[in-house]
Amino acid sequence: MPDKSDLPQGTLDLLILQIVAAGAIHGYGIAQRLQQISRDVVQVPQGSLYPALHRLENRALLTADWKMSDTGREAKFYRLTSKGRAQLKEEAASWIRLTDAIGLILKTAGGLR
């Protein structure tokens, strides 16, 4: 099992928004998807996931409904609000810009060495 990596500050919100953008999903689903897609690199414990979800909900980036789920119990499904969609777009763009820049720096620095 590969080592788990700590997420940089502020990136969890972005990741959650990105996962939720694909369609209504409950908290456990989000954790699972993050783990699957990152190939087990990103493992978010409950103690980080849910406060983040609630924070996003408070900021009206997410909205939630209680719906019947596959287990036969009601689960809380999160959706993106239009504000959340705009936020995601902006943050994703800025993140990509930033990682490109960091990658560039790392590459350039490596060449000098």
Next chain:
Amino acid sequence: MNWWRRILRSSQLERELDAELRDHIEREVAQGVRAGQSEADVRHQIRWTSGGLDQVKEACRDVRRPPALADVAADVRFAWRALARNGWATAGAILTLALAMGVANATFISTYADLWRDFPFERPDRIAIMRTVDARGREAGLSFADYQDWRRDGRVFDGPSAAFAIGTISLGRDGAPPEQFEGLYVSADTFSVLRVKPMLGRDFSAADDRPGAEAVAIISSNIWKSRYAARLEVLGRKVAVNGAMPATIVGVMPDGIRFIDFTDIWLPLAQMPGLAAQRRDTRPLMMIGRLPDGAGLDRVRAELSPIAANLAIAHPDTNKDIRPLVNTLLEAYNGGGSMALTNSAIYIPLLAAAFVLIIAAANLANLLLARAAYRSREIAIRLAIGATQWRIVRGLLIESLLLASVAWALAVGGSWLALTISTSQAVSQLPYWRLKMDLRLLSALAGIALVTTGLFGLAPAVYASRRATADGLKEGGRLSAPPRVRRWTHALLVGQFAVTLALLNGAGLTARRFFNFYSLDRNVQTSNAVTTFIRLPAQTYATRDQRIAFHEQLQARLLSVPGVAASTVASAAPFSPAGRRQLTAVDGRRTIDPPPDVMTVVVDPAYFRTVLRGLILGEPFSELHGTPGHEAAIVNQRFAEVYLGAASPIGRHLEIRPPTAQRTYLREPEGPAPPVSVEIVGVAPDVRQVRDPVPTVYLPFRVEAPAAMSLIVRGSGGVGPVVRAVRDAVNAIDPDLALGVVRTLDELRDRSRAFPAEMVSRFVTIGGLALVFSGVGLYSAMAYAVRRRRQEIAVRMALGAQATQVRWLFLKTGAWVISAGVVLGVPAALVVRRLLQNTFVGTEARDVVTFVVTVALLAIVALIASSVPARRATRLDPTTALRIE
């Protein structure tokens, strides 16, 4: 979601959070089981990786809760815990403040009810009531003739004006036993001026109020229910009024309409006996009218004054110097022009209640001061680890606020309870009196509570948070409060005791004076005695001999009833208003001019052994006294002191004349009586008729036999059989005759001193509360001092200090506070005494006994309040105490 919805729906959110997190765990468990692990292993693993469920929840709650509010909630919790830790002192301070606010509230509410009656009329402030006043400032009503002139020439009013006169009216011959009621003769427009309408039937018309018109009556809903069983057929019913005149009931007034006070039957003014022949100097009427919009009483005065002046010129013998007295209805109820609203008896309890409030606030201030000093180390530590000054101040303010709101809630609840209890009693006694909670007052009290607690809570808070952190940490370790705080505490305590001394001394003076003053009520044998009012109608009892015959027959019948021990008649029972006459000469020498008024009571011979406990000097009247050639009088002690000097009163002569003009509109005339020269045959003990015992002359019944007499009957057993005997005897002689209200003499006495008694009890309550509060204040201050100085005490005791020495450490403070309090309290007590001298009860000029007792009481309370904590100090175990810090 809005932050307030988050708060309001917190329980739902809590449930959702729980469900969401549990769902997550269940899914994880299911996943693990699917992957082949045991359920227990998966659960264990989850707990290991993601921490406890509660920690996750708390993290989510932190996200949800607005930060500032979360802090405040924490502050409130913290403040509550801090206060609860000192349970007794806190409860004492809260209860003190609550009680004081409750007393202030109750006092204000009853004062308010005294001052602002609750009239059931539309815009009662616009109703003007007109009477007259003579050159000496004596108030009277106006005569029918004057009323007609005023009404014709005074056209200032909005709509008509009207007049009415008070009379006792009996009803009979309608199937129920005859009964007496308070009645009012009203001119036809009276109810239109008041803007009230009968709920059944009709109002009086102008045609009803003409001489010779068929007699009609309107009754109150009271007697409609009690006498006529609320039947609709009461309209059109004929009823005998005052034993003769048959009147038709044409209307029933709605509930609560009993103008003027407790009237139960209204008759047209034209039906008033002797109205047409009434002289201009007989003034039984009062006039009312509505002020037009924008006009004040001045307009009415300006209108009526010239009319009165013209009448004075036209009728100088009756109307000279008679001026109109114009008031609003409210002013008239509060004593009209002469007493006005400045009666200090009303305001003094209010003032006293305010002082008690100040004492309570001082207690609270001391509590908060002591706490702030005690906690300076805690504050210093909090500042040191990064708390902002604002956070500290806010915490202390929240503490004050918490105290204030609990006290306020208690006060409101308490006074609501007190009002509910007392309203039922008060309403039946006083006209238009209604005790009600006043929102403005409740908010004012809340304001007082907030300001006192806030101010005194804030001052030490600012002081504590402003000091350099290092100082605070150093000083916090010190053994006692900073001297500045201690000085404040002591100043507040001294002030409390000074105010308490003044209030308690005032209460003592009032109570003592009350008991001295009313001790002469023991001259009257009140037990087992009932009294009622018998009014013989002029139609059937026209002559003196007829009236004498009636009463002789009644007495004979009553005395033959077993259970009746004694019986008598008098023109006025004790504790009720009596007639007045002029004393024109003593032993042939003229008295001053104009002649002084003396009280006169017409009595039969049995009066002195039935009502009084015999005479001091001389003999009671005989059957002969009062017949021509045997004119006699018995005077009271006060009369002998004032008019007869040192020589024996027996055998001396007085000349007595009825007053020239009937001034009062409150009582029916006693009837004209010729000037008489009488010989004094005895001296009776002083008896209170209304207020003070005044010079009084008793005249024998046979001289004139007034139509209206009070019957006083004493039973040998209880009063029940006596009442029955009286009803039967009267009924047997004259079935049409109505008895007045039957009361026991005890009742009459209690009613006559109800107002002073109420004032005294208010005063004693307030004084007593002040004493208790000061005691509580001193106690809690001492208790704090003991706690603060535990370590010091421990050191002292470890070094060999004796218990008495330790105790004296604290008793010393108590002694100092009480001495300074007494010194400062003396001038305050003098001021209060001066204020009280102007009130109805009055006070003795110099009452050293009361003062000494007051000081002794204060000293005892101070001793107890400081010795209990002091004893606790001596019981400290030095090792434990030293370990605490």
